[in-house]
Amino acid sequence: MVTVPEAFARWRAHVDxxxxxxxxxxxxxxxxxxxxxWDLRLDDAAPLHGAQALVLLVTRDDRPLVLKLSAPRDPTTATEAAGLRAWAGRGVVELVAAEPGALLLERLDHTRSLHDLPILQAAEVAGGLIRTLAVAAPAGLPQAGSGIAATLGDRQRRLGDPVPDRFxxxxxxYAAELPGVGENVLIHADLHYGNVLAGTRRPWLAIDPRPLRGTPEYAVPELMWNRADEVADLPGLLSALVEAGGLDAELARGWVIVRCVDYWLWGVERGLTIDPVRCxxxxxxxxxG
Incomplete structure (x- = not known):
């Protein structure tokens, strides 16, 4: 019998x-x-969870795996399996089996993420993963960033103009210019340091993708704001990510600006305090200036 953590149950009731x-x-x-x-045996370990999914440690034929169960309204559930199949374990956790809302995945070390590395070392790994994950996109994925320009003005006014005009x-x-510019590949649109875990077949592998079709530079912004408090030279961090991923510096800078404003407004909409400051x-x- 699985016992769902009370905090997770409360949050899903609050949201849905x-x-x-x-x-x-x-x-x-x-x-x-x-x-x-799927012929699984549950391990004697408490379930793990984030905001959207419950994760259980399981075993099949002596192979350690995880069973991920995503909330019905999670917008990524329809595309996550498609993205994982396209990557086929290249730079990312391996998909073993899937049905709507449930994924059986390779088990990684959830106690070790890129948060455990010094920031520039972590950026080198993450930037390299951006390039590794840039493979042909399966059909049907949304275009990265295509709807941002249409929403920024209304959200800014509704929230009382929190973002300075110059930003x-x-x-x-950039939001009007950049969608569709650059390479058009499969990208992991939630590639932050906590979403890269230690593995066994590879030292570091990405998890929890939000697959989109777009240019790899779209994946840079989370890696800028996620650990911004630790970085004195943020332009230097951007340069390190660009170099590690073989990316276009101007495209990366443009997407960082667009998505930092977008995420700033998203954070204000949800009453967050830390993320808007980081952005x-x-x-x-x-x-x-």
Missing amino acids: GDEGRAWVASLPARVERLAGQ LARAFR ERVLAALLP
Whole structure:
């Protein structure tokens, strides 16, 4: 019997209401079914979770795996399996089996992420992964960044104009220009330091992708703001990521500006306090004066 962590159950009820409560209540029976269907044995370990998914440590034929169960409204569930199949374990966790809302995955070391490395060393690994993950995109994926320009103005006004005009104006310009520019490949659109874990077949592998079609430079911004508090030279961090990934410096800079403004507004919309400040630090460093 699986015991769903209370904090996770509360959060899903908060986000999805009765649908979230019903989904949480259905999890033990679903795990039992999948364990039989995929010949799994649950390990004696407490379930792990983030905001969107419950993760169980399981074993099949003596191979350690994880079973990931994603909330019904998680927008990535329809595309995550497609992206993982296209990557086929190249730079990313290996997909073993899937059905809607459930993924059986290679087990990585969830206790070790790129947060454990010094920032420039972590950036070198992450930048290299951006290039490794730039493979042909499967059909049907959304175009990265295609809807940002249409929303920035309304969100800025509705939230009381939190972003300074000089940042917003530059973001508007880049958001209109950049979608569709550069390579058009499969990208991991949530590639931050916590989403790269230690592995056994490779030292570091990405997890939890949000697969999109676009240019690899779109994946840089999370790696700028995620550990911005640790970095005195943010332009230097951007240069390190660009060099490690063999990326276009101007495209990377443009997407960092667009997505920092977008994420700043997203954070304000959700009452966050740390992330908007980090985005402001990044923008001030790249657009001084």
